[in-house]
Amino acid sequence: MQRSGKLPSVTARIAVLASGTGSNLEAILNHFADGAAAETGAVVLVASDNPRAGALARARARGIPATTLPNWADGPAIVDRLRDARIDTIALAGYLRFLPPEITRGYRGRVLNVHPALLPAFGGRGMYGHRVHDAVIAAGARVSGATVHFVDEEYDHGPIIAQEPVPVFPDDDAATLAQRVLRTEHAIYPRSIEAVVAGRVVLCENGRVRGSI
Numbered sequence: 001m002q003r004s005g006k007l008p009s010v011t012a013r014i015a016v017l018a019s020g021t022g023s024n025l026e027a028i029l030n031h032f033a034d035g036a037a038a039e040t041g042a043v044v045l046v047a048s049d050n051p052r053a054g055a056l057a058r059a060r061a062r063g064i065p066a067t068t069l070p071n072w073a074d075g076p077a078i079v080d081r082l083r084d085a086r087i088d089t090i091a092l093a094g095y096l097r098f099l100p101p102e103i104t105r106g107y108r109g110r111v112l113n114v115h116p117a118l119l120p121a122f123g124g125r126g127m128y129g130h131r132v133h134d135a136v137i138a139a140g141a142r143v144s145g146a147t148v149h150f151v152d153e154e155y156d157h158g159p160i161i162a163q164e165p166v167p168v169f170p171d172d173d174a175a176t177l178a179q180r181v182l183r184t185e186h187a188i189y190p191r192s193i194e195a196v197v198a199g200r201v202v203l204c205e206n207g208r209v210r211g212s213i
């Protein structure tokens, strides 16, 4: 039998988890607001461990369901929340809590994170916010940058999707460096999420990443 008409378009349902200001969330929302990205995916849920997170307010201002995760360590409860909202892709955007293994295993290859340095340097437990940039400056590094990676069971450890370098200047402090790196995060993170939901970037069985943004 011949089929007529267009195939239904498949739109990924993305959840963003954030603990803080939410500037990366804003960049993601802007990216998926129109154009080709809007046809590949949509942010349908924003969740935070912190009820005062600016990210929740940004989501609500755009009419996107926003929720707190009081039981952020309760993996099965979070999985239930994600399943209820039919989430298939999760983007951590300044999310400071350890993601329970039920999520990293259940959504393998579908959970992304952005880190404000060039991993595997300057990452790991306790390396977040200005601590990362202080460590980069203290080490005398001339280059820092942003990394987008798949999330596994260790902090800042999963397979790398994209990286972009950012110069470190002699008079930088953590705040000026953070600002410069953040602009790069905003550029590469939304594109990375789109590449994953569109299937252009894939986490292979052997743990390697195929494709590029």
Ligand code: GRF
Residues within 6 Å of the ligand: 018, 019, 020, 021, 022, 023, 024, 025, 093, 094, 095, 114, 115, 116, 128, 129, 182, 185
């Ligand atoms: C970003 O630098 C992100 O890489 C880090 O925390 C910061 C969050 O910023 N993990 P924002 O909340 O997206 O503005």
